[in-house]
Amino acid sequence: KRDIYALEKQLRSGLRSLPFLGHGYLFFGNNQTLMKAFQRLGRAAIKNEHGLCPLWIGTKFYTVMADCEAADFVLKTALAKDDIMKMATLFLGNGSIFAPVPIWKPRRRVLIPTFGTKNMKHFLWIFNKQSNVLTEQLDKVAGSGTVSIWRYYTAYTMDSIAEATLGYQMHAQTNSGHPFLQAFDTGLEQCAIRLCSPWLHSDVVYHNLPIYKKLVAMKNYMWGFLKELIDTKRKEMKKAEKNKQETNDCDSNESMTTFLELLIRSPGADDGYTDTEVLEELMVIMIAGNDTSAVGSSFVTLMFARHPDVQEKVLEELQQVFGESDRPVSSKDLPRLKYLDAVIKETLRLYPPVPVTTRKIEKEIILPSGIKLIPGTGALMNIWAIHRNPRQWGDDAEQFRPERFLDSPLKHPAAFMPFSHGPRNCVGYQFAMTSMKTVLSSVLRRYKILPAEHSPHSQPSIRPIRLKFDLMMKDVDGFQIQLEHRSKQRHSY
Numbered sequence: 001k002r003d004i005y006a007l008e009k010q011l012r013s014g015l016r017s018l019p020f021l022g023h024g025y026l027f028f029g030n031n032q033t034l035m036k037a038f039q040r041l042g043r044a045a046i047k048n049e050h051g052l053c054p055l056w057i058g059t060k061f062y063t064v065m066a067d068c069e070a071a072d073f074v075l076k077t078a079l080a081k082d083d084i085m086k087m088a089t090l091f092l093g094n095g096s097i098f099a100p101v102p103i104w105k106p107r108r109r110v111l112i113p114t115f116g117t118k119n120m121k122h123f124l125w126i127f128n129k130q131s132n133v134l135t136e137q138l139d140k141v142a143g144s145g146t147v148s149i150w151r152y153y154t155a156y157t158m159d160s161i162a163e164a165t166l167g168y169q170m171h172a173q174t175n176s177g178h179p180f181l182q183a184f185d186t187g188l189e190q191c192a193i194r195l196c197s198p199w200l201h202s203d204v205v206y207h208n209l210p211i212y213k214k215l216v217a218m219k220n221y222m223w224g225f226l227k228e229l230i231d232t233k234r235k236e237m238k239k240a241e242k243n244k245q246e247t248n249d250c251d252s253n254e255s256m257t258t259f260l261e262l263l264i265r266s267p268g269a270d271d272g273y274t275d276t277e278v279l280e281e282l283m284v285i286m287i288a289g290n291d292t293s294a295v296g297s298s299f300v301t302l303m304f305a306r307h308p309d310v311q312e313k314v315l316e317e318l319q320q321v322f323g324e325s326d327r328p329v330s331s332k333d334l335p336r337l338k339y340l341d342a343v344i345k346e347t348l349r350l351y352p353p354v355p356v357t358t359r360k361i362e363k364e365i366i367l368p369s370g371i372k373l374i375p376g377t378g379a380l381m382n383i384w385a386i387h388r389n390p391r392q393w394g395d396d397a398e399q400f401r402p403e404r405f406l407d408s409p410l411k412h413p414a415a416f417m418p419f420s421h422g423p424r425n426c427v428g429y430q431f432a433m434t435s436m437k438t439v440l441s442s443v444l445r446r447y448k449i450l451p452a453e454h455s456p457h458s459q460p461s462i463r464p465i466r467l468k469f470d471l472m473m474k475d476v477d478g479f480q481i482q483l484e485h486r487s488k489q490r491h492s493y
């Protein structure tokens with residue numbers, strides 16, 4: 001460990017490391033403490049000369065990165081995920097997101113074309129349909145005080161993902177009682193608890209706890225459910241091939257191509273993808289794509305409530321594109337929503353749904369600054385801190401200013417990485433941006449978004465948002481806002 005101690009010495013941060021625990025004590029507490037620990041480490045790294053700081057979790061050493069050049073280098077050279085992610089294999093098997101590099105590489109090649117622009121047009125139809133259901137639900141609560149918008153967006157993304165992925169109508173927005181939803185939510189909640197509780201990390205301990213058995217039962221239910229859908233789809237596709245009834249009409253629902261079909265059709269290994277491979281990738285898409293986009297849309301909505309001037313500018317843009325119509329969003333509208341795009345990006349900069357990601361250092365890496373990363377250690381990309389580093393974002397880095405995405409290009413391609421960066425970045429980037437733009441433009445055309453009712457001494461615009469980390473970064477208070485029908489108050493604008 002001599003090399004590691006030498007590296008630690010170079011990176012000294014002033015954060016105390018205790019015997020045995022290292023900096024692990026920073027993480028003890030609840031999921032708010034966890035987010036605060038990432039913020040503290042991020043700030044310490046920003047202050048350091050190289051934008052890096054040391055982190056000991058017990059005997060494991062990590063280099064925390066708030067410098068985009070260093071993160072860029074690591075994300076392009078170290079492709080293996082850190083061992084801590086292995087805990088997710090219970091649900092995902094060898095699904096690409098956390099899979100070892102030799103399994104991930106060929107799967108990534110298959111996934112990329114399924115997210116191509118052509119397929120995105122099919123998915124836009126789903127986003128419009130599900131946005132419609134969302135506004136029907138919001139109509140019931142608009143004008144009746146404070147609501148937690150998170151609950152609505154997470155149901156919207158679940159319905160969209162289930163339809164785009166499986167061609168299955170989950171109806172999460174109208175009925176939250178589907179057993180798949182319950183297994184999905186409880187499973188993710190338990191994964192978050194385990195990830196945040198170092199004493200549950202050991203398989204020997206965890207596999208002997210009652211919750212493990214419960215979790216396995218949920219996983220078995222979800223996998224069984226998906227397996228049935230795969231079997232049915234394979235049969236349907238064989239029948240359709242036989243009858244030569246395939247159609248190429250992209251604009252209607254009849255020709256909708258789901259991820260399930262795209263994965264079954266993809267060449268994969270020798271004889272196409274096996275059922276297990278298809279199943280693992282479906283789980284990855286559903287888990288990676290659901291709450292991430294819901295968190296993104298929820299933070300943007302919170303920003304609308306806190307920055308009425310920004311909301312007003314987006315509304316003006318929407319009126320230029322849609323007039324007074326509440327028609328569906330078309331693929332031609334999307335590039336015209338430039339300011340909305342900037343607002344979403346600025347929100348994801350300050351509130352990245354995935355605030356940290358890790359890589360395993362398997363071979364020695366010499367960073368552009370000359371710092372040597374040691375094999376056997378980890379690198380923790382602190383996306384939250386990279387996005388707030390004044391070296392890239394200037395002295396107003398902490399301020400919400402969407403115009404910065406319109407005024408000038410990024411100073412470094414890795415300065416903005418809510419979807420990560422390099423060969424293992426998010427494949428669902430375009431899917432997520434299209435989904436968020438569709439739902440946000442539908443909501444904003446219909447409602448004025450106002451801050452939650454609050455105690456008189458706390459100004460919503462200046463009160464910092466309380467953050468927590470439970471697999472993702474979320475608002476502790478559940479993204480509370482108020483909605484007012486625009487038709488009833490249009491004259492106030």
Ligand code: HEM
Nearest residue numbers: 096097288289292293296354357418419420426427428432
């Ligand atoms: C705002 C929304 C989203 C955010 C912020 C986000 C963020 C991320 C990040 C940070 C990673 C990479 C983690 C790493 O480098 O270790 C990732 C990977 C991934 N995301 Fe997303 N994501 C979003 C939406 C989606 C959606 C909608 C889908 C699918 C429909 C999706 C599918 C994936 C997949 C499959 C991977 C794994 C890629 C690979 O390992 O090759 N994501 N996402």
